[in-house]
Amino acid sequence: MKFMTAIDRYILRLVLMPMLGIFVLAASLLVMDKMLRLFDFVATEGGPIGVVFKMLANMLPEYASLAIPLGLMLGILLAFRKLATSSELDVMRAVGLSYTRMLRVPYIITVVLIGANFAIVGYLQPLSRYYYEELNYELKSGALGASIKVGEFTALKDRIALRIDESKDNGQRLMGIFARVANQKGQVLSISAREGRFLALKDQPDTIILRLQQGQIIQDMPGKMPRVLSFTRHDLPIELPAIEKFRQRGGQEREYLLPELLKLGWNKSASPEERASSQANFSYRMVEVVMMLLLPLLAVALAIPPKRSTSALGLFVSIVMVVAYHKVNQYANDVASLGKINPILGLWGPFLVFALLILWMYWRIAYVPGGQPLGWLETASDKVLKRLKSLLRRSRRGPNLPTPADQT
Numbered sequence: 001m002k003f004m005t006a007i008d009r010y011i012l013r014l015v016l017m018p019m020l021g022i023f024v025l026a027a028s029l030l031v032m033d034k035m036l037r038l039f040d041f042v043a044t045e046g047g048p049i050g051v052v053f054k055m056l057a058n059m060l061p062e063y064a065s066l067a068i069p070l071g072l073m074l075g076i077l078l079a080f081r082k083l084a085t086s087s088e089l090d091v092m093r094a095v096g097l098s099y100t101r102m103l104r105v106p107y108i109i110t111v112v113l114i115g116a117n118f119a120i121v122g123y124l125q126p127l128s129r130y131y132y133e134e135l136n137y138e139l140k141s142g143a144l145g146a147s148i149k150v151g152e153f154t155a156l157k158d159r160i161a162l163r164i165d166e167s168k169d170n171g172q173r174l175m176g177i178f179a180r181v182a183n184q185k186g187q188v189l190s191i192s193a194r195e196g197r198f199l200a201l202k203d204q205p206d207t208i209i210l211r212l213q214q215g216q217i218i219q220d221m222p223g224k225m226p227r228v229l230s231f232t233r234h235d236l237p238i239e240l241p242a243i244e245k246f247r248q249r250g251g252q253e254r255e256y257l258l259p260e261l262l263k264l265g266w267n268k269s270a271s272p273e274e275r276a277s278s279q280a281n282f283s284y285r286m287v288e289v290v291m292m293l294l295l296p297l298l299a300v301a302l303a304i305p306p307k308r309s310t311s312a313l314g315l316f317v318s319i320v321m322v323v324a325y326h327k328v329n330q331y332a333n334d335v336a337s338l339g340k341i342n343p344i345l346g347l348w349g350p351f352l353v354f355a356l357l358i359l360w361m362y363w364r365i366a367y368v369p370g371g372q373p374l375g376w377l378e379t380a381s382d383k384v385l386k387r388l389k390s391l392l393r394r395s396r397r398g399p400n401l402p403t404p405a406d407q408t
Contacts, residue, residue, distance in 0.1 A: 076299035
């Protein structure tokens, strides 16, 4: 007997297509939302546009850790929903295939994705988060070549105040320049120029030259009359501010790798705050990965609508359950990191409740004849929909016209 039968290959095709589509859709939506905010942030800081895409690339592992479980569950759910609504599931059940047997291929996919998600949350995500923070720091500090903002005064090393009215040719030409330079002797130079540009010095990387053209210099010395000089070209040396190096990785618990979290969380020499936050973050990452083992069971339990029904309520409930569970874990992680609750109780407790609920739902659909774990919710939603349709029909007839029920 071959490892994968024709039915297994058929289920594999049904699962893979929607799963990959949801991966791409979820990641795209998350990236687009973050991209707009990053473009606004980089434009405000005056940094290069290319840094936006570097920051987005470092955010992809964090988005993938949420998109992978969601795509896995919805891929399996849509596959079994198609089997149920087309009556193919009834045929498979009639020939002796149980739900557990039909879940063999989905669980193979699940095990592969669990390994990928474990590598992401345990190793790749902490590194990418650190590099994202490093880019954010360098952007704010000017290490990425952030430009001087047009129309605003910029202070350089508390000695030079610079203002530019307009920038042309992608920042190569600066128009309407005003600079105020003070030295240690008390002399103040007020410089105005029609245009200028920045030039780099090969032998002095910490100094740049602002070459000014067509302007005036007003020299103001204490106790002396100011002097006014005109120039055709004048080079103003500017010392770049020293940029501090970014901190070492590990300033936050989410930047630690899993072995590092284990070492710090159960190290008796560490402070209670460090141990609590490390244990909470470790448990948070693990429950997010282990929870994926339950997603195929949840998908099947919510995929199969009642007989003679095409309700998509299960699809909506599944998304709400996964997202709500993820938010509960985030909140429990934050509270446990502060030491207000035991990390085991705060994170593995909701996991146990979630697991028991899913196992009960799967048992109802797989082993109880005619069992529907959300049958009461289906009934309630049908009543609400019928009531809304009735109200809509009455509003269209008008308040003074009798309904057919009133005429009889």
